[in-house]
Amino acid sequence: IKNIYNKEDGSIASFVRLPNGKVLGKSKTSFQSDQAIEIQRIYDEDQNVRNFVDFCLDEGIDAIFEYVSPTNRIVVPYAETNLILLRMRDNKTGEYLDINDFSHKLDGISVAASESGRTLEDLIDAAEVIENKEGWIVQFENGKMIKKKSKWYIDRHRLFTEDLNRENTLIGLIVDETIDDVVEPERNSHCKKHNWFGVKEEKCPLCSVG
Numbered sequence: 001i002k003n004i005y006n007k008e009d010g011s012i013a014s015f016v017r018l019p020n021g022k023v024l025g026k027s028k029t030s031f032q033s034d035q036a037i038e039i040q041r042i043y044d045e046d047q048n049v050r051n052f053v054d055f056c057l058d059e060g061i062d063a064i065f066e067y068v069s070p071t072n073r074i075v076v077p078y079a080e081t082n083l084i085l086l087r088m089r090d091n092k093t094g095e096y097l098d099i100n101d102f103s104h105k106l107d108g109i110s111v112a113a114s115e116s117g118r119t120l121e122d123l124i125d126a127a128e129v130i131e132n133k134e135g136w137i138v139q140f141e142n143g144k145m146i147k148k149k150s151k152w153y154i155d156r157h158r159l160f161t162e163d164l165n166r167e168n169t170l171i172g173l174i175v176d177e178t179i180d181d182v183v184e185p186e187r188n189s190h191c192k193k194h195n196w197f198g199v200k201e202e203k204c205p206l207c208s209v210g
Helices: 034-045 047-058 099-105 120-127 151-160 167-175 179-191
Strands: 003-007 011-017 023-026 061-068 082-090 135-139 145-149
Touching: 003 145, 011 034, 011 047, 023 034, 023 047, 034 047, 034 061, 034 082, 047 061, 047 082, 047 099, 082 099, 120 135, 120 145
Parallel strands: none
Antiparallel strands: 003 135, 011 023, 011 061, 061 082, 135 145
16 A cells, blocks of 8 residues: 545545636536536635646646535535645646645645555454544555545435435334434534525425434
């Protein structure tokens, strides 16, 4: 293992420069999504982000960020809106660059936390018990990467996304007496505004449980 990075839980963000010199921020697939609009706003308003992104574009480097925000919550809560630098990639060779080699350019830039000295077996074991964390990105010496997600994250992501409207999932959690373990920690953070689900209070699956 060469590097281990924290797996952030938001939306991929990157930037392109148009022929007229204008820099546009984008989410994974759009320049016009709500996330893309916020990504652009951060670039326009944050001088440190703007300086770093402009440097990368000048050097032919694709800076890949994660856009995280209390209003863009997937599962893991974030207290502040931010762009977190995940990777830097050479646009000509496709090679991933070592972020540490650009430390002199990272003033004011949030970088995904990294750790060392752990084996893949360590992470597999940790993934079974760790909470409030999506997981890790593991980069090997040959440049290849894998991701390992925590059981805590997988359980909640399944409930709040693909299984959100499947009654049998909620019934199964109730029968197994594990519904409070999954739902209660999320009830306060998600059900106060309900905009995370995009539904009215009386139709919110968490408000209707318990």
